[in-house]
Amino acid sequence: MDVTIYQVAERAGVSIATVSRALRGTGPVSAKTREKVLKAVQELRFTPSRLGVSLAEGRHAANGIVFPNLSGPYYTEVLLGYEEVASELGRSVVILSTKGRPNVREAIKELAGRVDGLVVFGSTAPDDLVAELVATGMPLVFISREPMSGADTLRSENVESARRLACHLQGHGYARFAFLGAPHQPGDDISQRWEGVSAVLKDAVEPVLTAEYTVDSGYEAALKLLRGRTRPQALICSDDEVALGALLAAEELGLAVPDDLAVTGWDDIMAARHARPALTTIRQPMRELGARAARALDELIGGVRATSAHQTLATELVIRKSCGEHPQEDPK
Amino acid sequence: MDVTIYQVAERAGVSIATVSRALRGTGPVSAKTREKVLKAVQELRFTPSRLGVSLAEGRHAANGIVFPNLSGPYYTEVLLGYEEVASELGRSVVILSTKGRPNVREAIKELAGRVDGLVVFGSTAPDDLVAELVATGMPLVFISREPMSGADTLRSENVESARRLACHLQGHGYARFAFLGAPHQPGDDISQRWEGVSAVLKDAVEPVLTAEYTVDSGYEAALKLLRGRTRPQALICSDDEVALGALLAAEELGLAVPDDLAVTGWDDIMAARHARPALTTIRQPMRELGARAARALDELIGGVRATSAHQTLATELVIRKSCGEHPQEDPK
DNA sequence: TTGTAAGCGTTATCAA
DNA sequence: TTGATAACGCTTACAA
Numbered sequence: 001m002d003v004t005i006y007q008v009a010e011r012a013g014v015s016i017a018t019v020s021r022a023l024r025g026t027g028p029v030s031a032k033t034r035e036k037v038l039k040a041v042q043e044l045r046f047t048p049s050r051l052g053v054s055l056a057e058g059r060h061a062a063n064g065i066v067f068p069n070l071s072g073p074y075y076t077e078v079l080l081g082y083e084e085v086a087s088e089l090g091r092s093v094v095i096l097s098t099k100g101r102p103n104v105r106e107a108i109k110e111l112a113g114r115v116d117g118l119v120v121f122g123s124t125a126p127d128d129l130v131a132e133l134v135a136t137g138m139p140l141v142f143i144s145r146e147p148m149s150g151a152d153t154l155r156s157e158n159v160e161s162a163r164r165l166a167c168h169l170q171g172h173g174y175a176r177f178a179f180l181g182a183p184h185q186p187g188d189d190i191s192q193r194w195e196g197v198s199a200v201l202k203d204a205v206e207p208v209l210t211a212e213y214t215v216d217s218g219y220e221a222a223l224k225l226l227r228g229r230t231r232p233q234a235l236i237c238s239d240d241e242v243a244l245g246a247l248l249a250a251e252e253l254g255l256a257v258p259d260d261l262a263v264t265g266w267d268d269i270m271a272a273r274h275a276r277p278a279l280t281t282i283r284q285p286m287r288e289l290g291a292r293a294a295r296a297l298d299e300l301i302g303g304v305r306a307t308s309a310h311q312t313l314a315t316e317l318v319i320r321k322s323c324g325e326h327p328q329e330d331p332k
Numbered sequence: 333m334d335v336t337i338y339q340v341a342e343r344a345g346v347s348i349a350t351v352s353r354a355l356r357g358t359g360p361v362s363a364k365t366r367e368k369v370l371k372a373v374q375e376l377r378f379t380p381s382r383l384g385v386s387l388a389e390g391r392h393a394a395n396g397i398v399f400p401n402l403s404g405p406y407y408t409e410v411l412l413g414y415e416e417v418a419s420e421l422g423r424s425v426v427i428l429s430t431k432g433r434p435n436v437r438e439a440i441k442e443l444a445g446r447v448d449g450l451v452v453f454g455s456t457a458p459d460d461l462v463a464e465l466v467a468t469g470m471p472l473v474f475i476s477r478e479p480m481s482g483a484d485t486l487r488s489e490n491v492e493s494a495r496r497l498a499c500h501l502q503g504h505g506y507a508r509f510a511f512l513g514a515p516h517q518p519g520d521d522i523s524q525r526w527e528g529v530s531a532v533l534k535d536a537v538e539p540v541l542t543a544e545y546t547v548d549s550g551y552e553a554a555l556k557l558l559r560g561r562t563r564p565q566a567l568i569c570s571d572d573e574v575a576l577g578a579l580l581a582a583e584e585l586g587l588a589v590p591d592d593l594a595v596t597g598w599d600d601i602m603a604a605r606h607a608r609p610a611l612t613t614i615r616q617p618m619r620e621l622g623a624r625a626a627r628a629l630d631e632l633i634g635g636v637r638a639t640s641a642h643q644t645l646a647t648e649l650v651i652r653k654s655c656g657e658h659p660q661e662d663p664k
Numbered sequence: 665t666t667g668t669a670a671g672c673g674t675t676a677t678c679a680a
Numbered sequence: 681t682t683g684a685t686a687a688c689g690c691t692t693a694c695a696a
Contacts, residue, residue, distance in 0.1 A: 056692080070408060092428070337673065679683085
């Protein structure tokens, strides 16, 4: 159906080898011959079949990325950075969302079969699958997973950021805290955030679980918590979406933020800036995470590096209104 | 490097044809033979090469999607719906973002070479490229582009929604309007929104251009506009991000929304709900758009349909606080 | 400078 | 029920 290299060769009156050479610039071709080939290519609107090229070259020229889901700004921002750099490097991006999928293992393996390397968010692949992938020699970059051998890992700093945030809140004079959106899985970002927060706040902070890390879950859990007997003075939320849910709950209960209750988030998604009060949060470089993942993967695929690398990116405490008054900011 | 069907065949003591049959269940295989084959497959950890399979089957089992950029919730929500359905249908998703890319044509063609069909956001592909793609017979679904033959199109309703919104604002008693984020391209969503709004509001509404449809652009343009001599009473923004920018500008100028100025958005992204005042907006079914695109594409690829289909999805006017007081809602 | 032919890893037809 | 073998569309030694 599609035009093949044979048809081009025939039309140009040369062999397919010559067509290939003329098109890729590999090997010598006389100006005259090149002319003929190019002409035939134009007339026939020939585009080499990706499948044929890949099979012969032994590479896909494509990267995969596996994330739990695409809803919420965090993963999409990372994806944005990833796609941008991957395409600069001449590689297509194949995506896979595991959320709500019955056969994650199969899906990840299937994906692995169509790409030269994979970026995987820590929470999406079970340990044994990870081991299996590593064993195949597939280039792998994990985001927000504990460093391991045989694959790169990459994440934003959490523990120290959490400490800074906790100290800042202590500076406001709060004494009773809750950490909304407590960790479910050891080793992930949330766990590290809790680790840092609880190291500073000790028994003054209580972990509170949410069903998921979403606005709705945050709302539900906050509602329940804030109706309770001993309301905390500050709510440290495990991410911005949970915090937005908490803000909604506070409003519904008639609690003024930050006067009656301080609230903080994590990530600095777009809505954090536009919420009222604007959310104090810890900004993590989401796009940069994606961009670096793409570059790391490229190195792995290219075989530039022998050993695996483990990067941690710096974050920034973004102080806005939701954590309390900052007199120095309002000189009036 | 990887295990091939030949090695499996050898180990099982059968031919590659038999291995293929045993694995795919096509053609008869004795129980005994199947046993042997499966055993060899297990031991060797054989997975059929995607490239080999695709080449032989003549299909990629993958879909592409082309969007202008991945920042901002609109495209990612559509992508979410698309990926979900595509993967249900057994197709991988290859993404391509055209933003900031020098060679869009090449990139789209390259993408077309790795997939069985393409979803394209209207604004990303120039007309002649579209014609070229259609000519190749590639299954194509356009989102928010004028209906055409040779491809499906799909979009959310705009004109009538815009009318409803304009009427609602008139009901508030406003008389001077601005449409912030005026259209740049004929035929796109923004153009249709402007069409509906201006049909109702006539000379009472003035179109105001923004550089892009982003928070920053909206902020810049709104700042300039609101500082002007004759400030409008209501700002109808072409999408939520522009509206969020306008909200920021109003705040900076000390204008109370909605008392001094009404503001509305479009799309109903997450931040619209959390902004204060919460944004009155028109919700469009972004995920559904993606989901339908995936299904339409699947029909096209499967050859189920002869003619091309053109769908328009219904929207919903979401009235919140930013457009003015609604006494009936606050019975107190 | 050009052509022949051997892969690359499958599927599927046709005999046996 | 099984096995040869011809596609599928390209790249790239190796010869000429």
